[in-house]
Structures are given as C-alpha cells and as structure tokens.
Amino acid sequence: MISLAGRDILHGWGKFVFTGVGLGLLIGVTLTMAGVYRGMVDDGKALLDNSGADLWVVQRDTLGPYAEASSIADDRYRDLLALPGVRAAANVTYLTMQLKRGAREVRAMVVGIAPQGPGTPGWPAHLVAGRHITRSHYEAVADIATGFQLGDRIRIRRQHYTVVGQTRRMVSSSGDPMVFIPLRDAQQAQFLKDNDAIAQQRRRTSENPAFNRPGVPGLLEAAIDAQSSNPSVNAVLVRLDPGARPDEAREAVRRWEHLTAYTRHEMEEILVGKLIATSARQIGMFLAILAVVSAAIVAFIIYTLTLGKIREIAVLKLIGARDRSIAWMILQQALGLGLIGFTVGKVAATFWAPAFPKYVLLVPEDSLRGALAVALICALASLVAIRAALRVDPAEAIGG
Amino acid sequence: MTDSGIIIEGLRKRYGEGDTAVDALRGVNMHVSPGEVIGLIGPSGSGKSTLLKCLGAVTDPTAGRMTLGGEVIYDEGWRIRDLRALRRDKIGFVFQSPYLIPFLDVTDNVALLPMLAGNANAAARGRARELLEALDVAHRDKAMPSQLSGGEQQRVAIARALANHPPVILADEPTAPLDSERALTVIRILNQMARQYHTAIIVVTHDEKIIPTFRRIYHIRDGVTHEEEGEGRELPGTP
Structure with a gap:
C-alpha cells in the first residue's frame, strides 16, 4: 500500500x-x-566540583555559603584539621560584584583562597593559561568568561590586581565567572569599610566614654584595632581522607565545633533544590x-x-x-x-x-x-x- | 431481466418523519444488464442523486430491493455488512469532476483501489497500466492530475472506476464540464468499457449532447422512474 x-x-x-x-x-x-x-x-555542580571539597563548614544553622550568608572565624579551620578523617581544610570567601573591564562591566564572583597553594580546597584545579597565584597580595586568576586577559589589571574595591592565570568553567551557581584572589585581600574587599566610614567609626569610638577612659591607656587603640580587622570567612572547605565517611565527619563538626557542615550530596540538594x-x-x-x-x-x-x-x-x-x-x-x-x-x-x-x-x-x-x-x-x-x-x-x- | 448487472425493485427513500417527511424515491424499478450503458435523466430535485446515493451504498433506502452482480445487497435492509468493501469491490464511481487524488500520479490514482482491496502494489499497478492503455492515457502514467487536460482526467477517473472489476459503474454527470467532442468521446469510452469488462453503467446526465446516444433511458420524476427506448445514435469512432 x-x-x-x-x-x-x-x-x-x-x-x-x-x-x-x-x-x-x-x-x-x-x-x-x-x-x-x-x-x-x-x-551548581561545577561550583561544587571546582571547590575540591568533601564538606562545606559554615555558620551554624545557615545554608551558606552559596544559598545564604555565612560568617565564621578564620581560625576555625585549625580546629577542623584536628578532627578525625580530615585531610585538608581551607578558608574561603565568596563575594559577587561588578568588575570594570574597560568601558564595560562584568558580573563576577570574587573568591578569596587560602594561601596554602595549588591543590588546597577552593583553589582552581586547572588553568588554561598563565600560572597560579604565588604572592600574598594583588594577584588574580580570572575565568576566561570574564573577558580578562593575562596581564590585565582588575580593580576590586580600593585595590588593583594583576591577572596571572586563566581558568575555564569556573562559575558560581548563578553562572557568574569566578575571579580568584588571595584570602586576605578578599577579606578586606568583603568586610573592610571605605575610608570615610572608617574615619567616622574611629571618631565615634574615640568619643565613646566606654572606650576612651582616661585611666585605661591603650583601650581605645585596642578597640579601634578590633574594629578594623577582618577575622571572618564565609566557609571552610574540608577535604577528607580517602575512605573517610562524610556523614561521620559532618556529625563531628556539628557536635564538637558547633558549626554546620554539609556533605556534597546535601550541598547539591541546597543548590538544585532550593537555590534554583x-x-x-x-x-x-x-x-x-x-x-x-x-x-x-x-x-x-x-x-x-x-x-x-x-x-x-x-x-x-x-x-x-x-x-x-x-x-x-x-x-x-x-x-x-x-x-x-x-x-x-x-x-x-x-x-x-x-x-x-x-x-x-x-x-x-x-x-x-x-x-x-x-x-x-x-x-x-x-x-x-x-x-x-x-x-x-x-x-x-x-x-x- | 438478467440475474446479474443491477436490478432495483420498489426502491423507496423517505427523508424525515411525520408532517415534514419527504419521499425522494417512491418505488423505483430499474434493471441494467452487464455491458449495457443506460441514461438516467430528470430535472433537479427529481431524486437522481438520492437514487445514486442509494445505489452507491452511501445512503440507506427506506424500502425495496437491490441486486448487484447477482447478489442481493439490499432487501428491506442491507444484506451486506461491510458497505465500504461493497463500494470498493462492486461499484465504480465516475463524478462530474474527476476528483482524482491530487497528490498521486495517474498510475497510483488508478492502482489505489486494488491496493485498498489488498492487492500487492505490483499487481495493482499492472492492472492500472492495463486500464490506462485501454483508455489511451498510458503515456501520461507518471503525470500528476493537475498536469492533465479535462478529458484525460475523466479517462483516468473511468480507469479508476474499473480498477476492481466492478459489476456496476455509477457515473454522475461525467460529461458536464466537457465540450461536445470530448463528451461524446467519454460516452464512447464508457460504452466500450462496458462491453469489454461486462460492466453495467448508469449515467446520470442533463447533457442534451449525449442523451441521444443511449439505447435505453430511465426518466425519473418525483421519485418515480419511467423506462423508455433511446435513440441509440451511433457514436463517432465506434468500431
């Protein structure tokens, strides 16, 4: 037929x-x-893969660092390193911001990475050009999606950073390309106030009788120093020993460190099930x-x-x-x-x-x-x- | 009367019921022998189309009896369960417009019927070629209907009507769109095919040019048929 x-x-x-x-x-x-x-x-999965972590340790009872704000002291990673099964732990900060590239702006996630060197959780695993950050300040590794080239200068807040390396597919859960800078610089960029605000805060502190007591020398300086320092990070990325069970490590963090920890599976749930x-x-x-x-x-x-x-x-x-x-x-x-x-x-x-x-x-x-x-x-x-x-x-x- | 061809006895068709009922056919009697071509003529509204639809098994008669090719197909009710198969295998249709399937070429327009009847494609196309040769349009076998002249289209339509060796062909004003010469050619072809394939052909027509060619004519008026002798005028080109 x-x-x-x-x-x-x-x-x-x-x-x-x-x-x-x-x-x-x-x-x-x-x-x-x-x-x-x-x-x-x-x-979202690329973000988790690229972080190189097995556990995300964040502020207690928050869904940080991607779905909610999270702030923890930057010395807590030492305590985490002492827990059984933990192989490496590194501080990390995340800050999404607009970066100027010539006349145009690009939205990027600025990641502050701990200074331990390549292979540390949070560091980019592979570069497509250039080298990793080797100095403590003012160097950056940018994803090629930002459009920044090797040698370009990026202004982040008050500082300028030189692009020394390039990555590919290093993106936030929103798809914004990442720019990696040293942790100290990132903490300053995230938490440090501008000059006028610092001057105003110093004035207010010095005019506060509680901090400026005639009989207590050094109290005012100590108070101002405390206000000027930035001892916070958004999360600690933890890598476990081979064979260590993430669930057990997560429970240990919760019980002994009074922090919240998420396994890879839980973090995926947060990103896919809640964030998007x-x-x-x-x-x-x-x-x-x-x-x-x-x-x-x-x-x-x-x-x-x-x-x-x-x-x-x-x-x-x-x-x-x-x-x-x-x-x-x-x-x-x-x-x-x-x-x-x-x-x-x-x-x-x-x-x-x-x-x-x-x-x-x-x-x-x-x-x-x-x-x-x-x-x-x-x-x-x-x-x-x-x-x-x-x-x-x-x-x-x-x-x- | 013959025991094959078409025999119609007391055929009635009523539309509607009660006060609004209309009797379109009031006891039609006809017979057409195999190889015979008869004319069915009558004014508009006389019941020609209703008779054709009853014969074509697309409208249910109200009463009467119809015998087709020696088989009783209607006797106060259809005696055939599958009317579609009846139309496909026992009745050929030729319309005022050829109504060829526009997306099939000439061969497949004719071969479609044998294919629908379950014949293999090769056998169906063989039958189509045979008919197209008999109707002198074999040279246009690959043409599409839109590429044919009106006369060629009507020949293909006749070939299609004959494709399944039906004992009867119903031709509904087949010469209406044609000029005198082509109209007479179509009637000559129908006569030739009727003789060659022993088919009974009923030609419904208003066409004054072709009425004198029939040997027998049924006049239908107010749903009743009257048989009369036709002139049976010789057709040009008849061997």
Missing part, C-alpha cells in the same frame, strides 16, 4: 517544510529553555506553556490541512478507504510535521545555544524526551483533524 501521507507531503513539500520550520523554531526555544535549566544545574528551585519552576511553566502553544499550532495546521482535503477524503471513503487508513494518513502527516519541526528545532537550539550569555546545556536525554513529547503532542493534536475527517460523509463526493 502506498503511503498517502508521504505522497501528500511530497506533493506539497514547500508548505510542509515552511510550516515545519516555523514549528521548529518554537521547538528550538523549548529545547533551549530546557538547556537553560540544565545549564543552571550544571553551573524557583527558577526551575519558572522554566517549567514556560515549557508547559510552550508545549500547549506547540500543540495548538500543530492542531490548527493539521486541522486546516485536513479541511483542505475534505473532498479527497470523501472520495477516498466513497471508493472504500478504511477509516483507519484515513486516520493513519492524518496522524502520519502530524508526525511528519513534528519530525521536521523537531529536526529544525534541535539544529536551531544547537546553533544559538552558545550565543546565550549564560551556560545552556543541551543534553541528549532532553532531546530524546523532547522528541517523544513532540510525537505525543502531534499525535494528540491530530485527533481533532482525524475526528473531522472521520465525520466526512462519503456522499459528499457524489454531491446533489
């Missing part, structure tokens, strides 16, 4: 292809939206709406095409074509339209995904799910047209 649907498509291929291209662009947008969500999840949950729901809504719009478009197109063939359908029924043959013809056309649309959409999404400012990750599983969804939508959308075709009276071919 010849394929009626195939012959019809070949006969009016221009109409089908152009309609399929239009549908395909819509499907491309749908696949891209799924890719945006995947990119957000992948950014709203965005995921937003994208889910978009996907649902796009699916409904796609279904409506396919249904309308197939219905219109079917109405244009009412006379032929009446003749086919009159000369003995079975209802299932006619329904199959319409279903095949809907699926054919979906196939053209999906192919165009997949190609379009693949081409335009790299142009997006944030990471868009197109995974084969999503494409497969997308193809199945398109097939299902097309099949459902063709039902209206099939119903109309099956109601055609073969007597219409005879007229009268």
